[in-house]
Amino acid sequence: MRVVLLGSSGWLGGYVLDELAQDREVIPVPRGTVELGVTGVGDLAGRLASLAPDAVVNCAGRVGGDALGLIGANARGPAVLCAALSAAAPRARLVHLGSAAEYGAVAGRAPLTEDAPTCPQGLYGASKLAGSLAVAGSPLDAVVLRVFNAVGPGAPPTSLPGRLVRGLREAGADGVVRTGALTAARDYVDPRDVARAVALALGRATPRVLNVAGGRAVPVRDVADGLAEAAGFRGRIEESGGGPERSAFVDWQQADVSAAGAALGWRAEVPLVQSLKDLWADDPGPAPRSAAE
Template sequence: MRVVLFGGTGWLGRQVLAELNAGPEVTEVVPVPRAAAELGTAGVGDLAGLLASLSPDAVVNCAGAVAGDALTMIGVNARGPATLCAALAAAAPHARLVHLGSAGEYGAVARDVPVTESAPTCPQGLYGASKLAGSLAVAQSALDAVVLRVFNVIGPGAPATSLPGRLVHELRTADPAGVIRTGTLAAVRDFVDARDIARAVALAVTTRCPDGALPRVLNIAGGRAVPVRALVEGLVEAAGFDGRIEEAAELDSARSSGVPWQQADVSAADRALGWRPELTLAQSLKDMWAEG
């Protein structure tokens, strides 16, 4: 099986690349360089020509933008997947498409009720709205396609654009008795390790359903509601930091403001792929701190 991978140079993309290369069913993985920029601006014809030359059995799209101006976010997160769907339909219509969506597509949900894939989507900002547009382009296409709606990602190598990644960096460089400032920590989130996500992608690429296609959308998450404060305290403990964590509302993430609570129901992914998260939050935090 030949798999074409868009976004393979990013944090999640590198994990997916390693997981696909480790699997016995995938004979070749072809990473497309600088995929986020290309998908945001590429024409359908050029992309179709590239895909036709590669003859993929499956295509994985890990490309995405978590920050930037409106043109960047909409280009990469919304136009990019739509262009990819049109190009794939023209060049390799029988290839499976696995696209990474985001929990930001749901927006605010009912507290204490794990969100299922049938829940209404009501994104709170440009990031979630642009991701939702891209996911809809994939889910409503005529392709053999599945959207993996990924919740809050943690794990070794987390980028500084994420709270866990930034906190690890600051803990490594902070005065042991100093002050580290974060956004407010009152929110509750569902955290999932990047390595578990990569395993879900590999299963989505290779699973063949005897009774038809995969579900159009599958939640990929830890399946637990975890206070953000608990994640921060876990990293602080791992670092042996004796200083003070200071919360400041002005440092809140624009991507997650207005969403006080989220927890996913991951039973659909279990039924369709045989996937459930394997790495605990404690193990993820331990590995994040131990890295480097």
């Protein structure tokens, strides 16, 4: 199987590349090579036709930036990709990475199934939802994998786990780490498990949307404490009471992952504690210092 992988130089894209390269011919398309937010349908169709893929995996997108960048990459990009793929390789399989942010606020404490109402809070979630709707509504053989909160080695420094790692490195073994509110609960999944889900989705008939998550809501405070334990941190983690606006509207999320289990035979295998240990071990920052030094 020949697979074109868009966004191969991103964090999740790198894991997907490693997974797929084990037994497939993968054509990586790093960031900056093809900008879906500005590329025309005709130009992209020509590129895809020349590559003759059996499948396309779209890991490209943005998590931050201005409105034009978010809408271009996350909403326009998938729509352009679907149109170009329909023209160039209409029988190719398309796997697109969506986001738990597409669901938004949760009524009560019920796990989210794929047919749960979508009410994204903020432009990022809204732009991701628009892109996922473009994929799910296309005539292609396509699936959206709605990835919940990914955490593991190499996590971006802009993510909460990435920021916590930086704070722990800077505080030293006995210092103080100050952070925003850690009261929300999220459903975490390791990027290696995400990559396995992508690989499985390439070769099976599936529903249009599948949740990819650990399947349990974990207090964010537990993530902070898990990283502190992995770091051998003996100091204090102090919450300022602030935090991302999204946490004020979405204080709890948990996925129902039974559909992914039925369609793919997939479930998350890497425990959160291992993801956090590997994240800390993967970060090459300076060794923790004692406050007395």
